Amino acid sequence: MMLDTDFETDTAAAPVPAACASAHASAFDPTALNATRRQTEWWELNQNPHVDLLVIGGGITGAGIALDAATRGLSVALVERRDLAFGTSRWSSKLVHGGLRYLAKLQVGIAFNSARERRIIMERTAPHLVRPLAQVTPLNNYVNPLQILATRAGYRAGDLLAIAAGTSRRTLPHTRFARPDETRRLVPTARRDGLKGAWVNYDGQMIDDARLTLAVARTAAGEGAHILTYCEATEATGNGAWLTDTLTEEKLYLHAKAVINATGVWAASLDNSIKIRPSRGTHLVFDAAVFGHPKGALTIPLPGSVSRYLFVLPADKGRCYLGLTDEDQPGPIPEVPSTPEADIDFLLENINRALSRPVTRADIRGVFTGLRPLLAMDGTASTADLSRRHATVLADNGLVSIVGGKFTEYRLMAEQAVDAVVNLRGLPAGPCRTRNFPLVGAPGYRRGASTGDSPGLGVFGAGSAGHAHMPGSGKSRVGAILLGILGLHEAPSRETTDWRIAPHESGRTLGRRIAVPKFLWRRFGNEAVNVVKSAVLERPLDRIAGLALVRAEIEYAITHEGALSVEDILERRTRLTMIPAQAEAARGEVTEIFTALEARVPEVPAAIQGSAKPPVAV
Incomplete structure (x- = not known):
């Protein structure tokens, strides 16, 4: 199964008429955080x-x-x-694991739970945010026979876990062998001398954690x-x-x-009775071009191990992540962990064994490090073994x-x-x-599904009434799930990303089309149309700093996604700070949008205020 990794697809973009935007700005969205x-x-x-x-x-x-x-x-x-x-939660490998690593350690219960939860996420709750990723393990001279055997056995055991968890093969295909020419297409910079092919296994990958x-x-x-x-x-x-x-x-x-x-x-x-032993996991960020825009994740075993692997993961916004480490993090727990030079050296040294062209520090665009909250057990064991x-x-x-x-x-x-x-x-x-229970943006999501569409408190929420209908409505559930998983959506044709907006809940129709870039579908699922049509500022589909990021996303981060500062947007809504140069290039325009919307923040509705002290404005 080939992966759709076109994160940079362009589209002709028509702005939303101001009158329509104003109408949507007054609509009510109980999921909106602001x-x-x-x-x-x-x-x-x-x-x-x-x-x-x-x-x-x-x-x-x-x-x-x-x-x-x-x-x-x-x-x-x-x-x-x-x-x-x-x-x-923002520093992971962005993978929804099926538990292979835990099988290797005979932790069958954890492995099965992982496989079952992966199925729930990919097939029901968030197929719009998690998609299948090919993990490609080349068979080359740097992989010893025991590692080849362990990889094949582990991948096959993972298939059995997926079956036991009820995962459809349409969601995650089973392990297969790829010939050398296909291996090179999937991971173009994989080392070619002695390449005999690759084992390809599928796991889940988040658009972003x-x-x-x-x-x-x-x-x-x-x-x-x-x-x-x-x-x-x-x-x-x-x-x-x-x-x-x-x-x-x-x-x-x-x-x-x-x-x-x-x-x-x-x-x-x-x-203070809880004993946590933090484990440090570091990733390096590269432009995807450095690895030839891979369509799968280059996955290689670490020397001397049959359970630990390095990954080069294709990611959103034309990036690749190389990771990851698993080391003790002694001392006080920092707000934002720093990245030791030793972690960078470890990752570069070990991945270069598998590449036709070595990567260097000059190729690195950014780094990120997170801390796993592992329960302290045996103080002598390595964190990788906990x-x-x-x-x-x-x-x-x-x-x-x-x-x-x-x-x-x-x-x-x-x-x-x-x-x-x-x-x-x-x-x-x-x-x-x-x-x-589908998450917001997923096929089948319905606001207020458990509470009965009660008013709630989304007082700045724009555009909920006109959210796009579920692609493939009237089709089978499996078909709808696949549309979400593969990032496919019903559109006028395969050659365009235009979308005719679904009718309002009131029954009115806008009567025009709005061009929605494919990368918005990938990041927002069925919310993508709402991101565009709820925008009230001008030029909602203009790109920011030449990136696969549009002005409407910044506005939506403020009106719907709870961003209370420019840093919230750059750090966690757009993830631009993973490549500091991109964050600085975008900062000026992001600040401009944030300031413009700050001036439009509505007053707290008088109807909910009693005689008591009103809230203080922020």
């Missing part, structure tokens, strides 16, 4: 400081818990002292969860915590029937913490954490619903 909604929700909690569940931490696990609890009918507040996906985290948080917001960034929780117990709005220094005590600590590597800051198991921990003061685990299993971790507090505190919750 400064006004945050201000309103802080005010609401001031007036009624009681919730069923307080979630501390806005990474993928915390967002997953908020969604799980909200879809069970619980009142939920999620607080994050920085931005959504500020920590480990921070974007998936954001989709989970927005979906939770659409189900009624309060999502408050730049809000620090202190003195947390099982009954509540002090919250501080770090932008205004206002404080309130939020009472909760249960509190879950989902702060990852910082979990011990709320419960289990990726997760655990739910109950403190003496009633605080529940969810620790350990891995990105792919976020939904399962959330389900188990909510189950734990429901049983512990006797909360009036229904059963878990997230196994079959």
Whole structure:
């Protein structure tokens, strides 16, 4: 199965008429996160400081818990002292793993859970954000016979896991052998001397980890969860915590029937009985051209290992990521981990064994390093040997913490954490619903699916009424899933990316077409049309700094995706800071858009304000 990796497809772009944009700007979107909604929700909690569940931490696990609890009918507040996906959740390899590495260590339970959760993400909850990726392991002189045997056996075992997990072969094809000529097409810069072909296995790849985290948080917001960034929780117990709005220094005590600590590597800051042993994972960022614009991930075993591999991963915006390391991170946990020179040397030295042209430091465009929140077990074991198991921990003061685990299993971790507090505190919750609950932008997503389209608080949310219908409506579920997985969408023809906007929910139709670049479909799924048509500023489809990034994306980050600063946009909504030169090239125009929209922020609706102190503007 060949992969569609055209991240840079151009399209003729027609601007949205101002009248249409204004009409959409007044529409209501309960998933929209923005400064006004945050201000309103802080005010609401001031007036009624009681919730069923307080979630501390806005990474993928915390967002997953908020969604799980909200879809069970619980009142939920999620607080994050920085931005959504500020920590480990944005520093992964962007893979949705099927668990091969854990099979090699005979951790069958973790491997099966990974395969099952991968299927749920790829076939139901987020097929618009996770797609199949060919992992290509060339058979060459630098791979010894034991590694070849282990790779083939591991890939075949992975196929069996996928079958056991119920994964369709249309979602993830089974392992196959590629001849040398096909190997060179998939990974053009693979070393050619002695090349006998390659084993090709398929796994899931996110368009971006921070974007998936954001989709989970927005979906939770659409189900009624309060999502408050730049809000620090202190003195947390099982009954509540002090919250501080770090932008205004206002404080309130939020009472909760249960509190879950989902702060990852910082979990011990709320419960000092928890022992985390952070593991450092480093990636290098390159232009995809350095590796010949690969269509698959060059995947090679590390010398002397049958369970650890290096990857060259084709990525969004014409990039490739080379990773990754697995090393101890001693000492205090930093806000943003630095990258040791030794990590860079390790990655370059080991990947160059497999390349026809060595890469050097001069080829590197950026680096990023994240910390895995591993549970401390045996202090003498290497972090690579520590289990990726997760655990739910109950403190003496009633605080529940969810620790350990891995990105792919976020939904399962959330389900188990909510189950734990429901049983512990006797909360009036229904059963878990997230196994079959599409995220915003996914085929089949419907706002308010569990709450019944209630108004909510998306007071700055634009354009929800005109979201595009699900591609392939009226077709089979499998067909619709494949459309999402492969990044395909019903359009007037294969030669154009134009889209005739679906009717409004009111029944009116815009009666014109809007050109939507393919890269917007990849990043937003069925939200792509909404990104364009909800824009109120001029030239929404003009590119920024010549990149595969348009002005409408910046506006959407502010009005729908909770970006409260230019850094939020550059760091986590667009990921431009992964290549610092690109971030600086775009900073001026991003700042201009942010400033223009800041002047348009609406007042908090008077209807929701009582006689009590109103919220402070941010």
